Every structure is written in structure tokens, then in C-alpha cells.
Amino acid sequence: MTKMTAEEANAYLKRSFDKDTAHPPSEIILMEEGRAVVRLKADSTHLRPGGYISGPTQMSLVDTAAYFAVMTYTGLEPMTVTSNLNINFLRPCIGDVVIVDARVMKIGQALAVMDVDVRIEGAEKASSHAVVTYAIPRTPSGMT
Template identity: 30%
Template sequence: MMTTLGAELVELGDGTARIDAPILPGSLQQHGYGHAALTFAIGDSAAGYAALTMMGEDAEVLTAEMKINLLRPCAGERLIARGRVIKPGRRIVVVQASVHTVSDGTEIEIALLQGTMVPV
């Protein structure tokens, strides 16, 4: 899905991850804004990759639950999702992500996500 959206993992750190994605014409909703599904997808993925940085090399995670607050319409040239681990654990990992639009070099926060990842 990330390939379809044109998303790219651009940064990984201890408990952090960043994903950038263009707002493509096929990702727009009926009012011309980026669809909430695009915002959710890259936020969820950034949070998941952040969780993976806290685990062993062969680990994988699945999202058990994720909540999103859409703060503003998704208007701009591209999106930046920054995921981070709030609380690591062996059975669950609590994560958070913020998603920003970028337009003319200016970032505006448009969404906050919080959820739980489960190691598999």
C-alpha cells in the first residue's frame, strides 16, 4: 500500500520513524483534500516502524488498535508522518504519530494518532 501511495520511509531512530508521502490526485476526496485514509495509513505505518525499532531484528508488529484525531483538512503538497514509541513492552507497545502537511515549505499539523502495536 505504501508503494501505491508513493510513501517513503525516510528516517528511523530509537523509538521513532518518519514517513513522507505526496498528496497524489488519486488520494483526494470529493472536496479536493487528501483523504483521511491516506493520513491514517502513513500515520499507522510510521507508528509501526517506530515500534519495530524497539524490537529484535526478526520481529514484526501488527496494529491492535489505533485512534485518529483529524485536526484540519489535508491540504498541501505532501505529508510527513512522525511515529514514536510511548511505552515499549514485550506484549504490547503503545505508540503515537503526528501527521503534517507541507505547503511552500511550511508544516501544519493535521492529525494525531495513538494506538497499540502487538509483536508477532
Template identity: 35%
Template sequence: MAQSENAAFDLHAAQHLLDGVFAPWVRDLTLSVEAIHPPGSDGGAGASLRMKFSERLCREGGMICGQALMALADTAMVFAVASACGRYRPMTTVDQTSHFLKPAANADVLADARIVRLGRSMAFGQVLLTTAFDPKPVAMVSSAYALM
């Protein structure tokens, strides 16, 4: 995805990224970009995504599986890095540590991804996952990305 160096990474660019860069199975998670947080905003550069609830994401007992939550967090960080850079840059996940705090069931899951540090070749961030109906965290995720 090409974008002018002077243009800010915004919701329009984020939707283009979501539609054009991610693997089909990631798009099948029915993610939507709720907000892009530019550098200098309250909380720092980042992005907020929503994963719509679906029975297809649930394991036995009706709880959303950890794999879907980890994919949401990983995807949200791509948008957070793009926000911090002002554009999408190819990147790859180097590390993702997930702490699951409580189950998510029968609700959309929200991801608030924020950049902790952005360097020339690495980016570090954190994602807080909550459900749409409860602000108590479902999971906390720390991530590192190599920037290409």
C-alpha cells in the first residue's frame, strides 16, 4: 500500500490497509478499525479495533478462543505502528506475549493498541483487550515488530 510521506495515516488509509494487506482468514475475523490515534494524542500513537462476536470464534463453552484474541491484538498493533510511522510499513511480528485475564463471551472484543517505543528497525507496543460491555480487561498483550 503506497501512501504519501506527508499524508497522515487515517481511517481511510486504515480501511484500505485492512482490505488489501491482510490474509483472507484475518479478514474473516470481521474486524473494523474504530479509531486511529496519531502521534502526540492522549495515550500516544495507536489504533482501536473491534472484532465482532461470532460463534465461529468460540471454543467449547461459548468463550472466544485465545487464538482469535491473539490475532486481533497482533492485527491492531500493525495499525498502531502505521499510525506512529504516518504510513503503513511492511513489518513482521518478532514477539507477542499474551496474558489472558478473564474469558470473553457473547460480546464484541475491543483492542486498544498503543506504541511504547518506535525505532528505525523495531517497534514495541501494548494492546489492552476488553469486551464492548465491560471495561475490565480480557487480556493484555505486549508485542515487538521488526520494521522492513
């Protein structure tokens, strides 16, 4: 059972980051225990010459998906922070819609490690692959 739903995640993103946007460019489309999937309808701000989805856009989506994959175990913990993000760009990421799928490989008291794939919607092969580590804030003893 997940401790945070896609609806709750999208509401948090809207409250925190998309205040002036009627239709946020990315949305969490799935959250289940240990997994979060983000969907981005790309526009010109996400592109490089040739129609490639930019590396920074892909990294941002990877980070977002990994963050919310952790939240499926912890619930909303805003101070959970990226400790490491290693991405390999495997092939050109060209298309209108990007899907990013993050899965928790290991979660402990202090760290969580996620495996994340980036692909164009409908593509069989990933455009990039990342491994992301998040530091989870520790709750002082005796506090909830």
C-alpha cells in the first residue's frame, strides 16, 4: 500500500511549484509502492536543436520521479533530498511525450536508491537510464 497517491503528489507539485500554471507541463500518472511514473508533454522550452528533449529536462524528470517513488514509502517528506544522480544518455530522446519510470531498488532509514528509465511514450527502448540516491531525513528518537 502506497503512503502517497498520484493525486496527492500532483496537488503538492501544484501548491509548491506550479502556482501560475493552469496546466502543469508534467504530471505524476502512477504511484504504487516503490514506483512513480511521470509524464511530460514537451514544448519548445524542453527542446534542443533537432527536436531532442534536452538533457536537463530529462534529469529534472528523473529527479522528480525518483523523489515521488521514495514518497510511496515515506509519505510526504519535503526534505528528502537528492544525494546522487547518475544518468546515461543511451539514444536520442525525440518525441512529444516523455515517460519517466522510477523504481526503488533499496530503501533504508537514511538512503533510498532508485532505478529510472526515460523513454518517449510508446517507445520500446529507453532514451536514458539513471540511478538516483536520495537522503531521507531522520526522525529524532521518540518523535513521530
